[in-house]
Amino acid sequence: MKILLVGSGGREHAIAWKLARSRHVPNLIIAPGNAGTAALGENVPVKAMDLPGMVKLAKARGVDFVFVAPDDPLAAGMVDEMQKAGIMAFGPTAAAARIESSKVWAKQLMIRNGIPTARVDVFDNASAALSHIERAPEGSIVIKVDGLAQGKGVVVPATRQEAVAAVRSMMEELVFGNAGRRILVEERMSGPEVSVFAFVCGSFVSDEIAACDYKRVNDGDTGPNTGGMGAYSPPEFWTPELAARVRREVLEPVARAMVKEGCPFNGVLYAGLMLTSEGPRVVEFNCRLGDPEAQVILPRLESDLVDICLAMASGTLSKTAVRWGGDPHVGVVLASGGYPGKYPTGYLISGLAEAANDALIFHAGTKIGPGSEVLTNGGRVVMAVGSGKSVASARGSAYRSTAKIKFEGAHYRMDIAARSAASGSHSRQERAV
Numbered sequence: 001m002k003i004l005l006v007g008s009g010g011r012e013h014a015i016a017w018k019l020a021r022s023r024h025v026p027n028l029i030i031a032p033g034n035a036g037t038a039a040l041g042e043n044v045p046v047k048a049m050d051l052p053g054m055v056k057l058a059k060a061r062g063v064d065f066v067f068v069a070p071d072d073p074l075a076a077g078m079v080d081e082m083q084k085a086g087i088m089a090f091g092p093t094a095a096a097a098r099i100e101s102s103k104v105w106a107k108q109l110m111i112r113n114g115i116p117t118a119r120v121d122v123f124d125n126a127s128a129a130l131s132h133i134e135r136a137p138e139g140s141i142v143i144k145v146d147g148l149a150q151g152k153g154v155v156v157p158a159t160r161q162e163a164v165a166a167v168r169s170m171m172e173e174l175v176f177g178n179a180g181r182r183i184l185v186e187e188r189m190s191g192p193e194v195s196v197f198a199f200v201c202g203s204f205v206s207d208e209i210a211a212c213d214y215k216r217v218n219d220g221d222t223g224p225n226t227g228g229m230g231a232y233s234p235p236e237f238w239t240p241e242l243a244a245r246v247r248r249e250v251l252e253p254v255a256r257a258m259v260k261e262g263c264p265f266n267g268v269l270y271a272g273l274m275l276t277s278e279g280p281r282v283v284e285f286n287c288r289l290g291d292p293e294a295q296v297i298l299p300r301l302e303s304d305l306v307d308i309c310l311a312m313a314s315g316t317l318s319k320t321a322v323r324w325g326g327d328p329h330v331g332v333v334l335a336s337g338g339y340p341g342k343y344p345t346g347y348l349i350s351g352l353a354e355a356a357n358d359a360l361i362f363h364a365g366t367k368i369g370p371g372s373e374v375l376t377n378g379g380r381v382v383m384a385v386g387s388g389k390s391v392a393s394a395r396g397s398a399y400r401s402t403a404k405i406k407f408e409g410a411h412y413r414m415d416i417a418a419r420s421a422a423s424g425s426h427s428r429q430e431r432a433v
């Protein structure tokens, strides 16, 4: 079996690692990949957003299926293009990917179908948005651009002045391009956040799994936002009762709604939730695995990922086991000096082999140098993912491993999963199939 995996981050290294463990023993091609994926298959330098190039590669290599992991090519219709070319592909079509690529579309779908989420007003002109903001109490709203914005298109303003500045930069200066031509002004919710993932195939929703990630660059959730500095699974507050409620009120209704509205979802559905005093409410949906959450949940997937992909592609997922379990996992990201601002690359990374004694090492921004050495090549460089019988012991192995990895300017957070380890909860999320 031959599989083409699209992407180059830590998520893609984790997907490649899980695919490689399949009973089908697949030959993997990763485009464009990183130094970590190169050890599991063949990296081919086709960019993730090069749709014709990727179709050409899939055809030339005669792959059995393509796994499209990142949001941008999914939103651009890479799965549609593969299907048109007669190639099996894993992931939602562009129409289904709108659940992530248009926050307005996703919100309207939720409202039409009674899925719990924050109230919203949508604006396509700045003066109407500004006069709305004048009337809203300070600290009561969140402002979002409609389209994809690399995780930077949301502002949670503390003051009216900040809110006004956000609207002007989104709608007048178009700092997010066309993504900001329409904006959402949402009711501000509060409560802990959790990311919930399930394989969805039409109206069928597999067993789900939950993780928490850390967006801010510094300890104590301070400093600017990043792509994610760490993650752990399961969260200490994730009970079977809460999981059942999220399935009943969010995951199953949204899958059914997409079928009903003519754009059935096939792929990994990711619900970003806030656990408010009124119950779980949706912050957003994503149409793919999260990064860095994938790196802590895929090691907990006991089923064969190739079997799952084949079942999704043939519409038979309900007959295939999707079993999550496994020990708690905690992952810590090592980032380049300066990230998430400007940072230099090309530094030698040492200690990777020793670090692998304590944890799984997933590469993100890495490349292989002229002498086969591994060099830094991005903002987030590698993630050490530890496991153990409890979150506390998983955290211990993640940090023992992290401490062994060295490169110029490396930095990482010290408090990943600290609150969970301290809560003393050793609960494991295990559901009967």
Ligand SMILES: Nc1ncnc2c1ncn2[C@@H]1O[C@H](COP(=O)(O)OP(=O)(O)O)[C@@H](O)[C@H]1O
Binding pocket: 118, 142, 144, 150, 151, 152, 153, 154, 156, 186, 187, 188, 189, 190, 193, 272, 283, 284
């Ligand atoms: N309605 C809301 N109330 C409170 N916080 C919110 C709300 N919407 C978003 N946020 C905060 O902003 C973050 C980013 O918003 P999200 O919709 O997930 O956008 P994206 O991930 O595309 O940047 C969320 O993780 C959450 O912390």
Ligand SMILES: [Mg+2]
Binding pocket: 272, 284
């Ligand atoms: Mg989000």
